[in-house]
């Protein structure tokens with residue numbers, strides 16, 4: 001079955017732009033990215049769109065469809081009524097380059113600010129041993145395809161450009177949580193307490209656990225429940241743990 005759908009697609013660049021109307025053919029089984037490609041092929045050859053795998057795995061085709069952050073290649077046209085207008089706009093949280101392509105370098109900057117895994121001393125590579133539960137926790141977080149839909153949807157930066165310098169966003173707070181809970185990470189031996197750093201350097205306190213990031217994640221990672229809340233608890237436990245408090249006083253006196 002084929003029908004004609006009404007699309008509104010944002011077109012423009014750094015100087016501004018607006019929504020433009022198109023009538024496009026839709027066939028059974030197609031996804032939004034198919035329609036955007038048909039638009040390129042038949043009506044607007046210069047329409048800019050970023051994509052790669054068309055299988056929900058590269059994280060490139062992120063955009064907003066009817067105002068909701070989504071992967072275009074995983075959004076079936078069948079979820080819309082045939083007479084419904086489908087509006088496709090670029091990710092709102094990041095600056096537009098052109099049409100549906102945004103500059104997501106904010107995320108790469110934040111990634112660079114998270115110190116890497118610190119290998120434990122005296123344990124050769126290949127001889128790391130961990131409990132299965134710890135392996136599974138990391139595996140869940142590592143399903144991330146870096147689509148940055150969670151970063152786009154988080155209200156802390158979506159509506160507040162001014163928070164961008166001090167807030168890493170859910171994807172990178174999740175990375176810090178992964179490392180903080182990693183039983184072999186030896187960052188603390190080098191003086192880096194990751195949960196404290198999440199609070200002090202990466203804006204964990206801005207997160208009010210609304211779970212919007214979790215709801216939007218195409219990999220269904222439980223970002224809030226499994227990463228952000230435990231990280232907050234660890235930061236607080238550390239702050240109010242009397243033994244930790246005493247230890248820091250003694251250390252300070254020795255310094």
Ligand code: SF4
Nearest residue numbers: 154207209210211213
């Ligand atoms: S749970 Fe936290 S990080 Fe996720 S969207 Fe809400 S405020 Fe942002």
Ligand code: SF4
Nearest residue numbers: 144145147148150217
């Ligand atoms: S955590 Fe989920 S929504 Fe966020 S970047 Fe990774 S895959 Fe995308």
Ligand code: FES
Nearest residue numbers: 053054059061073
């Ligand atoms: S094109 Fe790769 S996730 Fe959509």
